[in-house]
Amino acid sequence: MSQGRDLNTQGALLPDRILSRSTVARYLRSELIGRIPDRIQLCITAAVRHRLRRPERMPVSQWCEAYRIMPSADAMPGKWRRELAPHAVRVMDTWALPWVREVWFCGPDQASKTNAMLGCMGYSIDRAPGNIFYTMPSQDAAKRILGQKLIPMLQLTRPLAKLISKRADDTSQGMIRMANGVAIYPAWANSATSTATFSAKYTFNDEVDKWEMVGTETDPIRRLRKRAKKYRFHKHFFGSTPAGKYIYSGAMACQQVQQYANRCPHCGELIIMDTDHIIIPKGASVDDIKRDPGAIGYACNSCGSLWNEADRSRSFEQGDWIIVKGPDCHRPVDVGFLLSGIATPDMKLADIACTIVQAEAGDLSAKRDLAHGIQCIDYEPETTAAREDDHLLRYRSGLPRNAVPLGTAMLGLLADTQQDSFYYELWAYGYAPEIDMRMIRHGILPSFVDLEYLLHQEVFADADGKEFRVQIGLIDSGGTRKGWQKHSRTVEVYDWCSKHRIMIPIKGIWSRRDGDMISYKTVETFPGTSKRIPGGLVRANLKVDYFKDELARRLAIEPDDPGAPLYHDDIDEAFAKHYTAEVKDEESGEWKHDKKKGRNDFWDCNVYAIALREILKTRIPRRPDDPANVAPQRRIYSKGAHRD
Known part of the structure; x- marks a missing residue:
């Protein structure tokens, strides 16, 4: 350097914006007329030089291959290699295209969704700086990813390591500040305030289908989009395994x-x-x-x-x-x-x-x-009617009303209690172990007296002339109208069952409750009173959704195959409509009554019939002529000789 005076232009000559060469030349001439030194030395910091450089254009995947180092917490630590995740290459390179604003990546667990996001994030910090939102389902998840993957990636990847601030506070799990002005804000979807304060050019949104709706402002996807509105060339990256919320429908809605x-x-x-x-x-x-x-x-x-x-x-x-x-x-x-x-x-x-x-x-x-x-699609719950009208009519047995099929072991009565009547079905149960089911009669009775007549006076016969009477039955206890005791008939049902012991009162219980599908409870007093029930009662508690599932399963069996329930020939479309009014929401696993489709009382009676079959498994004998009923003759051993 000559003896001319050195001019340090670090602060004085560098404006906040980049000037053209001609502008700088004019500025220098006007300021240095008469005192131009032999040589001028511009002292520019490394950070400023980094901002002034024109980055080499390359796809994200090429940048990752050249620079990115995977931390030890990753399944494949070391230099990033495209052959370990060939499917992620197109995803990352598409995100960086100048006309693309959103990328939605829907895939299974452990499918490089997070690593693809981090690759795009590292590329943007180095090549196209801008503030970043990194959103996870919860605060704990966000801190874990920052501590185990993001911060180690910044420290190990050479172009990014140069930009890490020397201040410890700038590399915390609350926020990361880079030397080139980039700020990385960790956010969590279950906190609206964590994404409401700052704006960002890029948002990276991980496991979006695990996000929960918080507050009443809007859903978290729309909330994140608002944070980037001020940037003309903003980008969003959404990734997740589907769980019926955002990712699959969002991906399918893309252009x-x-x-x-x-x-x-x-x-x-x-x-x-x-x-x-x-x-x-x-x-x-x-x-x-x-x-x-x-x-x-x-x-x-x-x-x-x-x-x-x-x-x-x-x-x-x-x-x-x-x-x-x-x-x-x-x-x-x-x-x-x-x-x-x-x-x-x-x-x-x-x-x-x-x-x-x-x-x-x-x-x-x-x-x-x-x-x-x-x-990796959204699960569509099978919320459908139990069966269509004409489907049920296929299960006619070929026998008229009141005709008992051959091979019947026992008749059972099922009654659904209403405020002023009883819907009922009469079922014939075959011998063990199959215990076939045939419905021989159904109808509506106005009073307990009519039920008593059916129980004790009616006689039914099969084609051989064998006579049958009702031997057992279940009746709805009528206590399902909680809060409206004046409409409940539980007291009447308990009193009637105490006089007709072959009828067992039943109550439906929540199917997710622990315990057996049928449980029993001894009832000593009438509900709401201290008055004792003569002799007490045993009530059967039924997990009705289980038996509804079983009825639906049996109605999926072809009518001429074993296990299918059959109905007398006089059933009609009005009867069949009761079987279409019950629908199952497989998302919750619960059966629901679609009241727009009409009544479901005969369906309920059939559900009770399935439950009664379960009860009868220990009571119904084998067919009298079943060879299994004949006890094998014992071999008698005596003094070394034996006989059969």
Whole structure:
């Protein structure tokens, strides 16, 4: 350097905004006329130089390969490699496209959703700085991700490590401030205030289907979108395993939707894997599958070749995203990505098959897991009518009203108590162990006197002339109108049952309560009084939803197959409508009466009939001519000789 005076322009010559070269030249000439030194040295800090540099353009996935280091808390620590998560490449690169504002990534657990977000976050800090919201379902989850993944990523990734503030307070779990001005705000969806104060250019929203609605302002998705409104080029990243809330419907609503397809290692075709092509041996149980997981395979949708787990892993590595919605949209504003658990090798085919078998057996939890965790779609509860009118009419027995079928062991009366009448059904129960069910009569009776006549005076006969009377029955105790005691007939029912002991009063109880599906309670006094019931009563408490499930199951059996209930030939559409008014909400698992469809009283009587069959399992004998009734002759051993 010459003897000319050095000029330090760190503070004086650098404006807040970047000036053109010509502007700087004019400024220097006007300020330094007559005292221009031989050489000028500009002392610019590293942070300012970082802001002034023009970053090299590259996709997010390329940036991750070049710089990103995965922390020890990750399943695959060390340098980020695209072959470990090939499906995440397209997701991250799409997020960085200048015209894309939102990305929705719907996939199974442990499918690199969080890591894809963190990759985009690191890229934005280094290449396109702006404030960031990182939102998790809860405060604990947000702190855990920051402490175990985000902060270690910042410390280990070279371009980001240079930007970490030396102040300890700037790298806390409350907020992270970078040297280039980026602020990262951790937020949690169950707190409206955690996202209400600050604005951000980027929002990264993890496990959105675990978010809870808080307050009355709006849902958390809309609330997050508001925080980025002031930025012209804002971006949102939503990721989650579906749970029936936001992610699947949000992804499907995007202008363009892409779904991951595996490439068959045999024919080379891209296919979208599904449960229909999983090979499960006929009749296999969960235990069978666990004993021999190798028996489960997958048949290619295109060529039919059978894959094992190695083929499936290879098909995933060679797979690609295909556009299933909006192929003509070349610059979509929002893009949804769908990845099913069937496609990923992390979820074994045997585990998927076990869930399918359990779901087909009616396990509600397995049905949800199959939809949410494996197919990665929203589970649609089967809220449907028990059966349509004409369906029930198919179950006519071929016998007229009051005719007892051959092979009957016992008749049972079921009565549903109303304020001024009784709906009833009379069922014939066959011998053990099958205990077939045939309904021989139904109707409405106005009074207890009419019920008594049916109990004690009516005689029924089968085709051989064998006579039957009612031997047992269940009657609704009439105490379901809580708070309206004047409409309850419980006292009347208890009094009547104490005089007609073959009738057992019943009460429906909540099916989720602990205990057996049928429990018994001794009732000593009339409800609301201290007056004792002569001899006391035993009331049967029924978990009615269980028996409604069983009735619905039996009505799904073909009429000529074992286990199907049959009804006398005089049933009509008016009777059948009672069976369509009950619907099951599989989301809650509860049966509900759709009053718009009419009355459901005969359905209730049939439910009681199913419960009575359960009670009779220990009372009904085997058929008299059943060989099992003949006791085997004993062998008598005496002095070394024996005889049969």
